């Protein structure tokens with residue numbers, strides 16, 4: 001299988017170098033991996049900068065592609081943090097760069113970070129979650145460069161444990177999914193949820209089912225690994241979930257074009 005969500009030391013929150021993922025990926029029987037390091041422009045934290053040295057990054061991936069040719073397929077991606085107020089960056093950042101895959105993720109709500117809980121300050125949990133989904137609706141309507149939307153319900157990691165009920169937000173989630181389908185984009189099934197002590201991956205099955213009902217067919221699989229030990233985490237179960245939701249294929253991207261692989 002292909003793991004399309006892998007971080008390395010090019011991400012501020014990860015210390016492992018790229019090459020340290022290669023042998024574990026082969027040993028786990030993965031056919032390929034896509035590096036998706038963070039680019040979070042104007043991330044609202046003074047101590048964290050998520051920028052990327054593009055030429056160094058792509059050179060390193062090219063070196064590994066050549067070195068492990070025939071053993072592991074390696075793809076160039078990024079996880080792009082989308083926020084409504086950085087919309088103009090969407091075209092500016094990408095105009096002189098190319099990636100196999102761009103995962104668009106929401107890591108903030110109303111310009112405050114999810115991680116650490118700043119987005120909850122001075123508001124009810126409900127209103128904070130609405131900020132998150134309203135940002136997401138704006139971004140899927142206006143951003144053009146991303147391919148798939150990352151970990152759609154990841155906000156559930158950052159509120160009181162167990163208190164997130166997707167059914168309360170389904171009209172917002174449906175708007176997100178309808179827009180994604182209309183624009184030919186996809187979603188990600190991100191298996192890290194269970195590593196955050198949640199009972200499901202991101203997004204939970206009811207959301208994947210709704211995506212499929214609305215005509216969605218494009219789902220990448222990603223472990224969101226920040227360590228080689230979690231590559232391909234939960235992928236057998238993830239494949240079963242997708243089948244259970246009515247999907248027959250999962251998706252990888254090469255040069256920005258989706259390819260479908262039978263589950």
Ligand SMILES: [Zn+2]
Nearest residue numbers: 079105150151
């Ligand atoms: Zn993310």
Ligand SMILES: [Zn+2]
Nearest residue numbers: 005007079224
């Ligand atoms: Zn990630």
